[in-house]
Amino acid sequence: MTYGQSAAALRDALGRLLAAQRVRAALDGRDPRRELAGKLFTAGYSWDEIQRALGIGRELLREYHAAFRDDGRLSEGPRRTASEALEDGGFDVRPFADREANRQRAMRDAVALLVERGYEHQQIARAIGANDHTVLRYRRLLEADGWRPTVVTAAHALEEAGLEVPDRATTPRGAERSSAYRRLIAFLRGRGHEQQEIADTLGLNVATVRTYQRRLEVAGWTPDPRPDPREALAAHGIEIGPDPGELGDENREMVTFLTTRGYTQDEIAGAISLDRSSVAYHQSVLRSGGELPPRDAAPRVPIEQAIANLAIETPDRATPTQRVATAELIMRYRAEVIAYLAAVVDHSVEHRFASLAAGATDPTYRLRAALLELRDTGPRATAADLGTVQPIRAVDLWRQAAVAALAGRERDLPTTLTADQQAAALGDAVAVLRALVGLDERYAAARGWQRLPLTVSPGTETWALPAVVLDAAAWVTDHEGADFSIDRHGPLADDRRPGPPPATLAAAAGAMTQAAAYLAGESEPVKASVMRWLVDAQRRIAAYACHHARTLGLDDAVAVHEERYGRYADIDAALTDVAGTAGRETMAVVEIAGAVRILHHARRASEPALADLTTACQDLDRTIAQMLRVGAAGYYFQRTERLALDNLTGTVTRRTVPVHDPISGENNPGYAPGWIELERLAAPREVARSPEREAFTARVHALAADSLAVAQARNLALYPSDENRRVLADHTSAKVIAGLDELDVAGTAFAEARARLVGALAATNGTLAELGQRCGLEPGEIAWLIEPACGIDAEALTTVGVDRDGGELASDGGVSGSERTDGVDVPVFAVRSADGGFDGLEAGWDDLAEPPAFVGGSVADVEGPGL
Amino acid sequence: MSAHRDTGPREDRRREAYRTARSTLAALQATLPEFSTLSYTEVLLALEAATDLAVPAVVPVETYDHGSLYVQARTAVERLAEHGNRLGLELVLADLDAVWLDDVRTGGAGDLP
Structure with a gap:
C-alpha cells in the first residue's frame, strides 16, 4: 500500500459515509427507509408490499412518496402512465359519465320491454339487477316521457312464437283439431293471457277454453313457466351495464390497482376520469379495510431480495445504551482518523516559526496546531474495534476509514516531501477534515455524541475550528500545482x-x-x-x-x-x-x-x-x-x-x-x-539478429574505442589546462560515439554547453559549417562560441574542419593556456540524459539557458563580447 | 486513463450528468444579481476540481425556475458521486447546499445582510 492507496481508501470511506448521511438527512428523518421506499416505488412494488417489508405505516410511506415525487424522481425510469397501467390490468377506462348514461338508456329499454311483456315488477327487478323501486322509478320516468306500454295480444304472441290457429273450415273435427287447440291454449295460458282473450283469438267460446284447460290440468299439465326476462332482454340485444354499486366497485378496484403501484391521486384521477376527491374517498374506503388484492403479479424479484440488493440498511430500533455505545465507537474511529490527519499535516507543513504569533498568520500552521490539539482528546480505536465488521453500514464505513487511517499513519506516511507534494497531501487532509466537521454537525443531536470543540487554543491564541478548516481549504484551493506523485510514496x-x-x-x-x-x-x-x-x-x-x-x-x-x-x-x-x-x-x-x-x-x-x-x-x-x-x-x-x-x-x-x-x-x-561501458550495457545498441552479429558488434566496439581514444586526445589538446572542460568534452565525445547523443541534439543544446560543441565536433569529424547548419547559426558564431577557450582561427576551422588523423587542431589552433574568459564560473555540465532523470539538476546548473547575446558578432570578429 | 474507460453507457451517463450539473449551476448563477456575495461559480469550480471528465459545453436549460434548477443540479452531482471522487463530490454537494440555503434566505437578492 502506498500513501495514495491508504489516503484514497480513507477518502472513499468518508465519501460513502457522507453519501449515506445525505440520504438519511434528505427528509429530516435520519431514516434510510425513505430512500429505500423511493427506490422500491420506482421499481414498481406495491405500497402494501413496501409497507410490510419496511415495517412502516401508510402515513409515513405517503410522506416518503410525496418527498420523492417532489424531487421529481418518480418520473424517472421505465414507469408506465396510470392509463397504460390500467390497460395492462385489463380495466375498462371509459369515462364514468359515458358509462352511466349508456347504462341508464339500457335500463329504460329493458324496463319498457319487460313491462310490455307483462312481467311483474319483481321479476323485472331481478332481471336487470335492481330493486323494484328502481323499476317503478324507471317506469314513472318512461311514462313522464309519454310512453305507454303496448299490450302484447295473444294473436301477437302466437305470431311471434310461430304458432298457427287451425282453420275450422279445413281441419276436420276430431283428435287433430282438439290437440292443436289444446297446445295453443296451453301456450297462451302459460304466457298469462286471459281465458276470454284466448277464446276471442282462437274463435272459441270461453267455456270451451275453460274445458280444454281443465282437461289439461287433469292430464297433469301445468302452465310453462314464463321465459326468463333476461332471455327476452338478450333476444332484443339489450345489455345492462354494471349497476352503480358495481361501477363504484370497479372504480375502487382501479383506484386500488393504481394506488398500490404508487401512482398519485392526481394521476389516478386523470386516468379514470374521476375528480381527486372521489379518488381520495375510494382510498379512504380502502384504508378502512375494504382492500382488494392486486390483479397481476408483483415484480419478479421478491421484495426482500430487492431490499438486499439496494443495500440500504434499516437498523432495528436500538436501545439508548446501544446508541451511546455506537456513538462512543464512532468517536474512537474518529480519533484514529484525526491522528492520521495530524501526522500527515505534521509532515507536510512548515512549523518552524519564530513565534506562535508569527506562525498564526499561516493557515497551514493553524491547521497543524489545531489538529495536534484535537489528536490528544479521547481514546483511540482498539484492535478489536478495527477488526470487527460492524453490522450497521454507516458504522462500518467509519471503521473502514479508521483502518485506512491507521494503515496510512503506521506504514505509508510520506516523509520527505517537496513543497508541491506537501500541498497535495494537505489538500487531502483538508478534504477529510471538512468531511469530519460536516459529519460532526449531522451527528450533533445523537445520543452520547461529543462534538468536536468549536475552538482550539494552542498557547495563548484561540481560533474557531471551522474558520481554521475554511482557511486551510481556501489555501489549498489557491495553491496551484499540487504534485500528486506523492500518491506513489510508501513501500509496496x-x-x-x-x-x-x-x-x-x-x-x-x-x-x-x-x-x-x-x-x-x-x-x-x-x-x-x-x-x-x-x-x-x-x-x-x-x-x-x-x-x-x-x-x-x-x-x-x-x-x-x-x-x-x-x-x-x-x-x-x-x-x-x-x-x-x-x-x-x-x-x-x-x-x-x-x-x-x-x-x-x-x-x-x-x-x-x-x-x-x-x-x-x-x-x-x-x-x-x-x-x-x-x-x-x-x-x-x-x-x-x-x-x-x-x-x-x-x-x-x-x-x-x-x-x-x-x-x-x-x-x-x-x-x-x-x-x-556501463551505460552502453544498460542501453545496448540495437543490432539486427544476423549471422554477422558477433563480428559486427566487435567491430562497433573496436571502432568506438578507437574513436574515443582519438577524440580524447583531441580534447586534451584543446583543453590542456582546463580540466573541467576537458572531462566534459571527453564525456560528450563518448556519448556521441556510444550512440547516446547526436550532433543534432548537441547543436540544439549548444547554448547550454559550448564545450559539448567541441566534443561533438571532435567526435564526428564535423565541420563548423555543418554544425552551424544543424543549429541554425553562422559558422562564425559557432567559432566565436568555441574560440574563447582555445583560440582557434575561425576561418581555418570553417575551411579545414577538424581532421581525425592528427593533431592539426592542437598545432594549428595555437593552444595556449588561456584561462576561461567568458565570465562563466560554474562548469557548464548539462548533458541532457535520455530519461530525464537529472532534469532538476540540469535546470539548477544551467547558467547558459539562453543563447548569449551577440554584440557585433561576425565571422571576422574573433573576440567575444566577454573578452 | 485508458481508452476503454472513456466509452460505455456509464461514462455517457456521467458525462451527461456533468453537463447537466454545469448547465444548471451556470443558470443558477445567472439568476443572481450582478453584484452578489453568493456565488454558484465557486461550486462550479469545486465541481470541476472534483471531476476527472472533460469539461463539456454548457447547454441551455429548459426552465428558469430556481427550485427545479437546484434540484436538477443536486441530482446531477449526486449521480456523478455514485461513480467518481466521492468525497470531493460530497463536499461539492455541501457547498451547493450552503450557497442554496443563503440564496433562499436572502430571497434571491443574492446578498447577505
Missing part, C-alpha cells in the same frame, strides 16, 4: 509482511526494484563512499545472479550478468582512490543490502524472478552510470599523493600530502570508460 504492501523476507529470488527482485526506484528518485549523485559501496554490491549481486542464471540454464542472462560483473569490477578498481563528501545518502542502500542478504541465501530460482532481477539491475546500472557521469563534475575527486616541502621550522621536510583533484583521463584513466 507485499514487501512488508511481518517477519524476515522470504529468501527467494522474487523477494530480491522486489528489493532491487525498490532500490532502483529510490536511486532514480535522488536529485543528486550519492556520496563517493556510498557509490563505492553500491558498485561493490552490484558486483556481488551480478555474481549471484550469474550463478542463478547458470543454474537455470539461461545463457543470455548468464552473459548479461557476466558482463555486468566485469564492468563493475572495472569501476570498482577505478573508484579505489575516488573520494568526495558532497552528495546524498540513499535508502537504496538498505534495500540493496537486503537483496544481497537474500541472494546469499536464496535457493529456488525461477525464470520470471530472475528476469525481474535483471531488469531491476539494469535500471540500477543506468542510474549508477548517470551518477558516475555527473559525479565527476564536482562530487567525486581523485585522491593522489604529492610530495610537499615544509620548511616552517627552518629545516626542509618532505612529506606526502593527499590532494584531491578532479577526475581526469590522466589521473584516473579507468573512470570514464567504466561508466561509458
Whole structure:
C-alpha cells in the first residue's frame, strides 16, 4: 500500500459515509427507509408490499412518496402512465359519465320491454339487477316521457312464437283439431293471457277454453313457466351495464390497482376520469379495510431480495445504551482518523516559526496546531474495534476509514516531501477534515455524541475550528500545482509482511526494484563512499545472479550478468582512490543490502524472478552510470599523493600530502570508460539478429574505442589546462560515439554547453559549417562560441574542419593556456540524459539557458563580447 | 486513463450528468444579481476540481425556475458521486447546499445582510 492507496481508501470511506448521511438527512428523518421506499416505488412494488417489508405505516410511506415525487424522481425510469397501467390490468377506462348514461338508456329499454311483456315488477327487478323501486322509478320516468306500454295480444304472441290457429273450415273435427287447440291454449295460458282473450283469438267460446284447460290440468299439465326476462332482454340485444354499486366497485378496484403501484391521486384521477376527491374517498374506503388484492403479479424479484440488493440498511430500533455505545465507537474511529490527519499535516507543513504569533498568520500552521490539539482528546480505536465488521453500514464505513487511517499513519506516511507534494497531501487532509466537521454537525443531536470543540487554543491564541478548516481549504484551493506523485510514496504492501523476507529470488527482485526506484528518485549523485559501496554490491549481486542464471540454464542472462560483473569490477578498481563528501545518502542502500542478504541465501530460482532481477539491475546500472557521469563534475575527486616541502621550522621536510583533484583521463584513466561501458550495457545498441552479429558488434566496439581514444586526445589538446572542460568534452565525445547523443541534439543544446560543441565536433569529424547548419547559426558564431577557450582561427576551422588523423587542431589552433574568459564560473555540465532523470539538476546548473547575446558578432570578429 | 474507460453507457451517463450539473449551476448563477456575495461559480469550480471528465459545453436549460434548477443540479452531482471522487463530490454537494440555503434566505437578492 502506498500513501495514495491508504489516503484514497480513507477518502472513499468518508465519501460513502457522507453519501449515506445525505440520504438519511434528505427528509429530516435520519431514516434510510425513505430512500429505500423511493427506490422500491420506482421499481414498481406495491405500497402494501413496501409497507410490510419496511415495517412502516401508510402515513409515513405517503410522506416518503410525496418527498420523492417532489424531487421529481418518480418520473424517472421505465414507469408506465396510470392509463397504460390500467390497460395492462385489463380495466375498462371509459369515462364514468359515458358509462352511466349508456347504462341508464339500457335500463329504460329493458324496463319498457319487460313491462310490455307483462312481467311483474319483481321479476323485472331481478332481471336487470335492481330493486323494484328502481323499476317503478324507471317506469314513472318512461311514462313522464309519454310512453305507454303496448299490450302484447295473444294473436301477437302466437305470431311471434310461430304458432298457427287451425282453420275450422279445413281441419276436420276430431283428435287433430282438439290437440292443436289444446297446445295453443296451453301456450297462451302459460304466457298469462286471459281465458276470454284466448277464446276471442282462437274463435272459441270461453267455456270451451275453460274445458280444454281443465282437461289439461287433469292430464297433469301445468302452465310453462314464463321465459326468463333476461332471455327476452338478450333476444332484443339489450345489455345492462354494471349497476352503480358495481361501477363504484370497479372504480375502487382501479383506484386500488393504481394506488398500490404508487401512482398519485392526481394521476389516478386523470386516468379514470374521476375528480381527486372521489379518488381520495375510494382510498379512504380502502384504508378502512375494504382492500382488494392486486390483479397481476408483483415484480419478479421478491421484495426482500430487492431490499438486499439496494443495500440500504434499516437498523432495528436500538436501545439508548446501544446508541451511546455506537456513538462512543464512532468517536474512537474518529480519533484514529484525526491522528492520521495530524501526522500527515505534521509532515507536510512548515512549523518552524519564530513565534506562535508569527506562525498564526499561516493557515497551514493553524491547521497543524489545531489538529495536534484535537489528536490528544479521547481514546483511540482498539484492535478489536478495527477488526470487527460492524453490522450497521454507516458504522462500518467509519471503521473502514479508521483502518485506512491507521494503515496510512503506521506504514505509508510520506516523509520527505517537496513543497508541491506537501500541498497535495494537505489538500487531502483538508478534504477529510471538512468531511469530519460536516459529519460532526449531522451527528450533533445523537445520543452520547461529543462534538468536536468549536475552538482550539494552542498557547495563548484561540481560533474557531471551522474558520481554521475554511482557511486551510481556501489555501489549498489557491495553491496551484499540487504534485500528486506523492500518491506513489510508501513501500509496496507485499514487501512488508511481518517477519524476515522470504529468501527467494522474487523477494530480491522486489528489493532491487525498490532500490532502483529510490536511486532514480535522488536529485543528486550519492556520496563517493556510498557509490563505492553500491558498485561493490552490484558486483556481488551480478555474481549471484550469474550463478542463478547458470543454474537455470539461461545463457543470455548468464552473459548479461557476466558482463555486468566485469564492468563493475572495472569501476570498482577505478573508484579505489575516488573520494568526495558532497552528495546524498540513499535508502537504496538498505534495500540493496537486503537483496544481497537474500541472494546469499536464496535457493529456488525461477525464470520470471530472475528476469525481474535483471531488469531491476539494469535500471540500477543506468542510474549508477548517470551518477558516475555527473559525479565527476564536482562530487567525486581523485585522491593522489604529492610530495610537499615544509620548511616552517627552518629545516626542509618532505612529506606526502593527499590532494584531491578532479577526475581526469590522466589521473584516473579507468573512470570514464567504466561508466561509458556501463551505460552502453544498460542501453545496448540495437543490432539486427544476423549471422554477422558477433563480428559486427566487435567491430562497433573496436571502432568506438578507437574513436574515443582519438577524440580524447583531441580534447586534451584543446583543453590542456582546463580540466573541467576537458572531462566534459571527453564525456560528450563518448556519448556521441556510444550512440547516446547526436550532433543534432548537441547543436540544439549548444547554448547550454559550448564545450559539448567541441566534443561533438571532435567526435564526428564535423565541420563548423555543418554544425552551424544543424543549429541554425553562422559558422562564425559557432567559432566565436568555441574560440574563447582555445583560440582557434575561425576561418581555418570553417575551411579545414577538424581532421581525425592528427593533431592539426592542437598545432594549428595555437593552444595556449588561456584561462576561461567568458565570465562563466560554474562548469557548464548539462548533458541532457535520455530519461530525464537529472532534469532538476540540469535546470539548477544551467547558467547558459539562453543563447548569449551577440554584440557585433561576425565571422571576422574573433573576440567575444566577454573578452 | 485508458481508452476503454472513456466509452460505455456509464461514462455517457456521467458525462451527461456533468453537463447537466454545469448547465444548471451556470443558470443558477445567472439568476443572481450582478453584484452578489453568493456565488454558484465557486461550486462550479469545486465541481470541476472534483471531476476527472472533460469539461463539456454548457447547454441551455429548459426552465428558469430556481427550485427545479437546484434540484436538477443536486441530482446531477449526486449521480456523478455514485461513480467518481466521492468525497470531493460530497463536499461539492455541501457547498451547493450552503450557497442554496443563503440564496433562499436572502430571497434571491443574492446578498447577505
